[in-house]
Amino acid sequence: MATWQDYLREADRFWNVAQAIDAPGYRSQAVSNAIHAVIAANDAVCLFHTGQRAKGDSHAEAAAMLTRACKGTALEQQLPQRSRQLADVLQHKSASQYYGKQIDPDTARRVMTQAERFVQWVRDTLTQPESEQPPGDE
Numbered sequence: 001m002a003t004w005q006d007y008l009r010e011a012d013r014f015w016n017v018a019q020a021i022d023a024p025g026y027r028s029q030a031v032s033n034a035i036h037a038v039i040a041a042n043d044a045v046c047l048f049h050t051g052q053r054a055k056g057d058s059h060a061e062a063a064a065m066l067t068r069a070c071k072g073t074a075l076e077q078q079l080p081q082r083s084r085q086l087a088d089v090l091q092h093k094s095a096s097q098y099y100g101k102q103i104d105p106d107t108a109r110r111v112m113t114q115a116e117r118f119v120q121w122v123r124d125t126l127t128q129p130e131s132e133q134p135p136g137d138e
Contacts, residue, residue, distance in 0.1 A: 007044035007053070008126055011037045015119050018112065027108040031096040034115035038089045041122040045069055048126055059090040075125060085118045 014037035022030040042062055043053035049069035054062040063083055070079045092111050096103055103111075 002047075004044045004047035004126065007040045007047060008123065011040035011044060011119050011122065013037075014040060015115070018115065022108075022112060024105075025102070027102045027105065028096045028099075031092060031103050031108050031111045034112050035089055035093050035096060038086060038115050038118050041119045042066055042086060044126060045075075045122045049073060049075075059087070059093075062090065063087060078121070082118060082121060085114045088114045089118065 018033035046065045046069040054065040
Protein backbone atom coordinates (compact mmCIF):
# COMPACT_ATOMS: atom_id res chain seq x y z
CA MET A 1 0.00 0.00 0.00
CA ALA A 2 1.33 3.42 -0.93
CA THR A 3 2.19 5.77 1.92
CA TRP A 4 1.88 9.54 2.21
CA GLN A 5 5.63 9.68 1.52
CA ASP A 6 5.10 7.81 -1.76
CA TYR A 7 2.43 10.30 -2.83
CA LEU A 8 4.60 13.24 -1.84
CA ARG A 9 7.45 11.83 -3.95
CA GLU A 10 5.04 11.42 -6.87
CA ALA A 11 3.85 15.00 -6.40
CA ASP A 12 7.44 16.20 -6.59
CA ARG A 13 8.09 14.13 -9.71
CA PHE A 14 5.00 15.44 -11.50
CA TRP A 15 5.92 18.99 -10.47
CA ASN A 16 9.49 18.59 -11.72
CA VAL A 17 8.20 17.41 -15.10
CA ALA A 18 5.68 20.28 -15.21
CA GLN A 19 8.47 22.80 -14.66
CA ALA A 20 10.79 21.11 -17.16
CA ILE A 21 8.27 21.28 -20.00
CA ASP A 22 6.71 24.65 -19.17
CA ALA A 23 7.34 26.33 -22.51
CA PRO A 24 5.32 27.65 -25.44
CA GLY A 25 3.86 24.74 -27.35
CA TYR A 26 3.81 22.58 -24.21
CA ARG A 27 1.59 24.62 -21.89
CA SER A 28 -1.19 22.01 -21.72
CA GLN A 29 1.31 19.27 -20.98
CA ALA A 30 2.96 21.35 -18.25
CA VAL A 31 -0.45 22.16 -16.74
CA SER A 32 -1.50 18.51 -16.94
CA ASN A 33 1.57 17.46 -14.97
CA ALA A 34 1.03 20.30 -12.49
CA ILE A 35 -2.53 19.05 -11.94
CA HIS A 36 -1.25 15.54 -11.28
CA ALA A 37 1.26 17.02 -8.83
CA VAL A 38 -1.56 18.72 -6.93
CA ILE A 39 -3.67 15.56 -6.88
CA ALA A 40 -0.74 13.53 -5.52
CA ALA A 41 0.08 16.23 -2.96
CA ASN A 42 -3.55 16.31 -1.84
CA ASP A 43 -3.49 12.53 -1.47
CA ALA A 44 -0.30 12.82 0.61
CA VAL A 45 -1.75 15.32 3.08
CA CYS A 46 -5.00 13.34 3.33
CA LEU A 47 -3.16 10.07 3.96
CA PHE A 48 -0.95 11.75 6.54
CA HIS A 49 -3.87 13.07 8.58
CA THR A 50 -6.64 10.52 7.99
CA GLY A 51 -5.04 7.39 6.55
CA GLN A 52 -7.30 7.78 3.51
CA ARG A 53 -7.22 9.55 0.18
CA ALA A 54 -9.86 10.48 -2.34
CA LYS A 55 -10.82 7.62 -4.63
CA GLY A 56 -11.95 8.15 -8.19
CA ASP A 57 -11.98 11.27 -10.32
CA SER A 58 -14.35 13.46 -8.33
CA HIS A 59 -12.86 16.88 -7.67
CA ALA A 60 -15.53 17.43 -5.02
CA GLU A 61 -14.37 14.29 -3.22
CA ALA A 62 -10.76 15.51 -3.31
CA ALA A 63 -11.84 18.81 -1.75
CA ALA A 64 -13.95 17.04 0.88
CA MET A 65 -11.01 14.83 1.81
CA LEU A 66 -8.78 17.90 2.17
CA THR A 67 -11.36 19.47 4.48
CA ARG A 68 -11.54 16.31 6.57
CA ALA A 69 -7.73 16.06 6.72
CA CYS A 70 -7.28 19.64 7.92
CA LYS A 71 -10.27 19.83 10.28
CA GLY A 72 -9.15 20.14 13.88
CA THR A 73 -5.46 20.54 13.00
CA ALA A 74 -3.15 23.52 12.76
CA LEU A 75 -3.84 23.41 9.00
CA GLU A 76 -7.51 24.30 9.39
CA GLN A 77 -6.78 28.03 9.35
CA GLN A 78 -5.26 27.70 5.86
CA LEU A 79 -8.04 25.47 4.54
CA PRO A 80 -10.05 28.15 2.67
CA GLN A 81 -6.98 29.30 0.73
CA ARG A 82 -5.77 25.77 0.01
CA SER A 83 -9.24 24.60 -1.04
CA ARG A 84 -9.44 27.49 -3.52
CA GLN A 85 -6.03 26.58 -4.92
CA LEU A 86 -7.07 22.94 -5.28
CA ALA A 87 -10.32 23.87 -7.02
CA ASP A 88 -8.64 26.43 -9.28
CA VAL A 89 -6.10 23.89 -10.46
CA LEU A 90 -8.45 20.92 -10.84
CA GLN A 91 -10.99 22.83 -12.92
CA HIS A 92 -8.47 22.87 -15.79
CA LYS A 93 -7.93 19.11 -15.94
CA SER A 94 -10.21 18.48 -18.91
CA ALA A 95 -8.97 21.48 -20.87
CA SER A 96 -5.34 20.50 -20.41
CA GLN A 97 -5.83 16.84 -21.26
CA TYR A 98 -8.77 16.35 -23.58
CA TYR A 99 -9.45 19.42 -25.75
CA GLY A 100 -6.60 18.90 -28.21
CA LYS A 101 -5.35 22.48 -28.08
CA GLN A 102 -2.98 24.44 -25.91
CA ILE A 103 -4.22 26.32 -22.85
CA ASP A 104 -3.82 30.07 -23.14
CA PRO A 105 -0.69 31.53 -21.55
CA ASP A 106 -2.48 33.47 -18.79
CA THR A 107 -4.46 30.44 -17.65
CA ALA A 108 -1.37 28.25 -17.77
CA ARG A 109 0.62 30.72 -15.68
CA ARG A 110 -2.16 30.98 -13.08
CA VAL A 111 -2.54 27.19 -12.82
CA MET A 112 1.21 26.67 -12.59
CA THR A 113 1.48 29.30 -9.84
CA GLN A 114 -1.40 27.83 -7.82
CA ALA A 115 -0.06 24.30 -8.27
CA GLU A 116 3.40 25.34 -7.13
CA ARG A 117 1.97 26.99 -4.02
CA PHE A 118 -0.20 24.00 -3.14
CA VAL A 119 2.56 21.41 -3.63
CA GLN A 120 5.03 23.55 -1.67
CA TRP A 121 2.52 23.95 1.17
CA VAL A 122 2.02 20.19 1.38
CA ARG A 123 5.77 19.55 1.19
CA ASP A 124 6.49 22.12 3.93
CA THR A 125 3.66 20.82 6.10
CA LEU A 126 4.58 17.16 5.87
CA THR A 127 8.35 17.45 6.05
CA GLN A 128 8.56 19.51 9.24
CA PRO A 129 10.72 17.90 11.91
CA GLU A 130 8.55 15.70 14.11
CA SER A 131 8.91 18.07 17.04
CA GLU A 132 7.27 20.79 14.95
CA GLN A 133 4.32 18.70 13.73
CA PRO A 134 0.96 20.03 14.90
CA PRO A 135 -0.41 18.18 17.96
CA GLY A 136 -2.31 15.02 17.09
CA ASP A 137 -0.73 14.72 13.66
CA GLU A 138 1.12 11.51 13.06
